[in-house]
Amino acid sequence: MLKKTLFFAAMSVAVLAAGPSVAADYPERDVTYIVPFNAGGESDVTARMQEEPFKAVTGKGFVMQYKPGAGGAAAWSQLNGLQDDGYTIMGINLPHLFLQPMSGKVGYKTDDITVVNVFQLTPHALLVNVDSPIKTLDDYIAQAKQTPGAITVAGTGSNSANQVAQLTFDQGAGITTTYIPFTGTAATTAALLGNQVSAQWGFTTVAVAQGDKVRMLGVALEERHPLFPDVPTFKEKGINLVGGAHRGVAVPKGTPEETREAISSVFSKVNQNPDFQKKMAEAGFILINVDYAGMDEFMSGLGKEYTEVGKALGLVN
Amino acid sequence: MTIFENFLHALTPLNLLLAVGGVVAGTIVGALPGLTATMAVAVLTPLTFTMAPDSAMIGLGAIYTGAIYGGCYSAILVNTPGTPSAIATTFDGFPMAKRGDGDLALTLANLSSVFGGLVGALGLLLLAPPLAQVALAFGPVEYFWLAVLGLTLVAGLSHGSLLKGLIGCAIGLLISMVGTAVVGGDPRYTFGSPLLLGGINIVVALIGLFCIPVLIDLVASPSAHLRLSGEVRGYRLREAASLAWAGKSNLLRSSVIGTVIGILPAAGGAIASLIAYGEARRASGKPGDFGKGEPGGIIASESANNAIVGGGFIPTLTLGIPGTPADAIILGALLVHGVRTGPNLFSDQSSIVYTFMFGLLLATLLMLPIGLVLGRYAYKSIIAVPKTVLAPAIALMTVIGTYALHNSIGEVWLMLGLGVLGWVLSRADVPPAPIVLGVVLGPIAEQGFVQAWLIGQATGDLPGMFFGRPISLAIIAAALLVLFYPALAQRWRRRRSAQ
Numbered sequence: 057m058l059k060k061t062l063f064f065a066a067m068s069v070a071v072l073a074a075g076p077s078v079a080a081d082y083p084e085r086d087v088t089y090i091v092p093f094n095a096g097g098e099s100d101v102t103a104r105m106q107e108e109p110f111k112a113v114t115g116k117g118f119v120m121q122y123k124p125g126a127g128g129a130a131a132w133s134q135l136n137g138l139q140d141d142g143y144t145i146m147g148i149n150l151p152h153l154f155l156q157p158m159s160g161k162v163g164y165k166t167d168d169i170t171v172v173n174v175f176q177l178t179p180h181a182l183l184v185n186v187d188s189p190i191k192t193l194d195d196y197i198a199q200a201k202q203t204p205g206a207i208t209v210a211g212t213g214s215n216s217a218n219q220v221a222q223l224t225f226d227q228g229a230g231i232t233t234t235y236i237p238f239t240g241t242a243a244t245t246a247a248l249l250g251n252q253v254s255a256q257w258g259f260t261t262v263a264v265a266q267g268d269k270v271r272m273l274g275v276a277l278e279e280r281h282p283l284f285p286d287v288p289t290f291k292e293k294g295i296n297l298v299g300g301a302h303r304g305v306a307v308p309k310g311t312p313e314e315t316r317e318a319i320s321s322v323f324s325k326v327n328q329n330p331d332f333q334k335k336m337a338e339a340g341f342i343l344i345n346v347d348y349a350g351m352d353e354f355m356s357g358l359g360k361e362y363t364e365v366g367k368a369l370g371l372v373n
Numbered sequence: 374m375t376i377f378e379n380f381l382h383a384l385t386p387l388n389l390l391l392a393v394g395g396v397v398a399g400t401i402v403g404a405l406p407g408l409t410a411t412m413a414v415a416v417l418t419p420l421t422f423t424m425a426p427d428s429a430m431i432g433l434g435a436i437y438t439g440a441i442y443g444g445c446y447s448a449i450l451v452n453t454p455g456t457p458s459a460i461a462t463t464f465d466g467f468p469m470a471k472r473g474d475g476d477l478a479l480t481l482a483n484l485s486s487v488f489g490g491l492v493g494a495l496g497l498l499l500l501a502p503p504l505a506q507v508a509l510a511f512g513p514v515e516y517f518w519l520a521v522l523g524l525t526l527v528a529g530l531s532h533g534s535l536l537k538g539l540i541g542c543a544i545g546l547l548i549s550m551v552g553t554a555v556v557g558g559d560p561r562y563t564f565g566s567p568l569l570l571g572g573i574n575i576v577v578a579l580i581g582l583f584c585i586p587v588l589i590d591l592v593a594s595p596s597a598h599l600r601l602s603g604e605v606r607g608y609r610l611r612e613a614a615s616l617a618w619a620g621k622s623n624l625l626r627s628s629v630i631g632t633v634i635g636i637l638p639a640a641g642g643a644i645a646s647l648i649a650y651g652e653a654r655r656a657s658g659k660p661g662d663f664g665k666g667e668p669g670g671i672i673a674s675e676s677a678n679n680a681i682v683g684g685g686f687i688p689t690l691t692l693g694i695p696g697t698p699a700d701a702i703i704l705g706a707l708l709v710h711g712v713r714t715g716p717n718l719f720s721d722q723s724s725i726v727y728t729f730m731f732g733l734l735l736a737t738l739l740m741l742p743i744g745l746v747l748g749r750y751a752y753k754s755i756i757a758v759p760k761t762v763l764a765p766a767i768a769l770m771t772v773i774g775t776y777a778l779h780n781s782i783g784e785v786w787l788m789l790g791l792g793v794l795g796w797v798l799s800r801a802d803v804p805p806a807p808i809v810l811g812v813v814l815g816p817i818a819e820q821g822f823v824q825a826w827l828i829g830q831a832t833g834d835l836p837g838m839f840f841g842r843p844i845s846l847a848i849i850a851a852a853l854l855v856l857f858y859p860a861l862a863q864r865w866r867r868r869r870s871a872q
Binding site for chain 1: 411414415418419422508509510511512513552553554555556557558559560563565567568570571572574638639688692693694695698700701702703704705706708709711713779780781820824827828830831832833
């Protein structure tokens with residue numbers, strides 16, 4: 057018994073002494089990964105898929121936690137109060153981090169969140185039911201011009217990535233459509249498949265999951281999506297809508313610089329795993345690589361874009 | 374593989390073990406208030422990543438069905454639904470337990486759950502593709518009318534004073550409005566607090582409104598928690614079976630309601646059991662007995678909520694659209710396994726699907742003996758534990774259960790606050806059931822209404838949107854029937870006796 061106590065005392069002294077250089081061999085134990093959405097959502101699926109390559113890179117795993125609420129704000133507003141030793145990380149989503157603080161008091165500001173790595177982009181996609189008379193993007197624009205506001209478009213949530221896409225597209229194309237917010241991708245997609253709405257603003261992942269039940273009219277990428285070589289980009293049609301929802305990880309603001317870098321480099325390495333790359337591509341995700349060093353530039357660039365979007369949504373003056 | 378081989382595959386020792394283990398683990402987790410079926414599935418999902426996809430699905434399906442069933446234990450024994458889908462079980466389950474029939478209530482709940490589970494699983498096995506169309510036929514306006522139909526139940530839930538029931542329901546609707554509005558995104562009644570931004574979680578409201586008043590009464594009154602019947606009477610299986618047989622039309626109707634509502638992605642187990650309860654009460658010859666320990670209430674609620682398990686898997690497997698939140702987690706787990714559900718699953722990977730369906734049937738059947746034994750154990754320990762231990766144990770459970778939801782101490786305070794409010798209101802004869810009815814149905818009614826309004830306006834046919842769709846009209850008719858049937862029935866009876 058005494059021996060054990062002595063052993064632990066010695067251990068803790070050793071740990072204390074080793075404190076500052078913790079980043080060198082990060083991580084030494086499993087990392088708590090908080091997903092600010094319900095289990096089973098895309099953020100959760102991504103994290104679960106990351107776990108295997110994460111284990112391959114570090115030899116350690118994730119302890120998953122879910123803190124859903126207020127479209128992620130319930131979790132992000134708590135982030136800086138969590139333990140800042142690098143063993144608590146939280147998934148983040150963009151444009152949520154930009155738009156939520158604009159829309160009111162959500163308990164955090166965009167600058168409060170220390171994002172260390174952004175690893176994925178889910179491109180916006182405009183979808184219709186396969187039975188829809190709207191066959192192409194040109195049909196869609198033509199019909200919207202003929203009967204302004206009569207096209208109903210489902211999307212997930214208000215002031216969300218989907219609504220941003222609807223608004224940006226409509227401005228670019230000079231059309232008016234009616235946005236109908238739903239809760240969750242399941243209800244949104246059910247509304248499209250059941251012809252309750254004329255179209256859906258979603259992501260390429262929805263098109264992959266629904267296969268030949270839906271038709272994708274366009275995708276918000278610079279170049280065509282490898283899984284959908286026949287679907288034009290919006291840019292081809294002269295509409296400047298490139299982007300989608302980004303996913304990444306953030307840490308509490310007290311986390312030391314070198315630990316932030318260590319976490320970022322681990323997630324960059326995860327993105328290099330061929331198996332992981334294949335799985336993500338098949339599901340319609342696009343892997344990108346924004347590490348900690350490039351984060352400031354990336355975030356301020358997007359921040360400017362979304363400030364404009366916020367004006368269009370009426371969130372900022 | 375032929376269907377029969379798939380059936381045999383579901384019976385491998387590993388799959389059997391997973392089904393048994395899943396049901397036991399699920400039942401225990403489901404019995405603890407705060408730990409919902411969705412959480413049980415979420416927490417245990419990573420354990421299945423090392424298994425073959427079909428075994429993993431059998432394990433998860435067993436956990437899910439067990440957890441939905443387990444919710445009835447705390448509903449009957451401590452008047453607190455262990456999962457939201459057991460809300461309606463408290464209405465008659467707890468009064469039965471109070472008068473000393475807790476053992477009978479538990480056995481009846483077991484039989485009803487197994488029956489409902491079997492109906493749902495058979496619907497999944499035999500009719501999945503056509504039934505999946507129900508999920509698509511339900512648009513925003515149908516959800517709105519479904520919620521309205523649910524709200525008509527308030528008359529049945531307010532014992533004595535309809536006005537007080539309506540007050541309770543209005544309070545519930547107000548509680549459901551707290552947080553970020555889905556349509557529009559405006560923060561409502563949040564008073565600048567990030568805690569309230571996400572809204573008041575249904576589980577927080579359930580634990581607060583149902584459990585805390587029971588706890589306060591437990592401490593404030595000298596009488597025992599449950600009345601004891603002199604001798605130990607075993608499972609009372611024969612009695613329960615004859616009650617279930619007498620309520621066979623109720624059993625079947627509630628199971629069908631549960632299966633169909635399970636298919637709807639935006640509804641869920643709480644609504645299924647509430648609507649089934651309302652229908653059972655309406656169709657019963659003695660609606661006045663409901664809420665006072667009528668076995669028919671337990672039959673309706675428990676068969677409906679277990680039927681949603683099979684029902685929920687119908688759109689999950691055929692459309693790739695999860696029917697319930699727990700299905701969403703299982704869908705995610707399948708994605709990690711590399712199994713893509715949706716339109717092509719039945720043709721490409723049908724052996725996994727059929728093995729899973731047989732596994733689910735098996736798990737549901739296993740629930741019969743497992744549930745009886747666990748239920749007996751739960752009943753014995755509740756009546757054996759002295760009040761001085763029981764009260765603090767339940768108190769601890771409410772706090773842990775609430776905290777476990779999102780690891781938020783703020784929600785624990787919220788739960789306690791609602792509990793005190795619930796106690797004060799119950800002193801004033803406003804029962805918790807109508808309040809919870811408002812909390813559950815408020816968001817669905819509001820969202821459906823606003824979405825239907827937006828779509829109707831965009832297409833220029835607002836009246837047609839609300840009153841021109843066949844399914845809507847059927848639901849409206851059902852709601853009117855619930856509202857006016859008692860008065861009409863009374864008039865008919867009077868006329869007949871006058872003749």
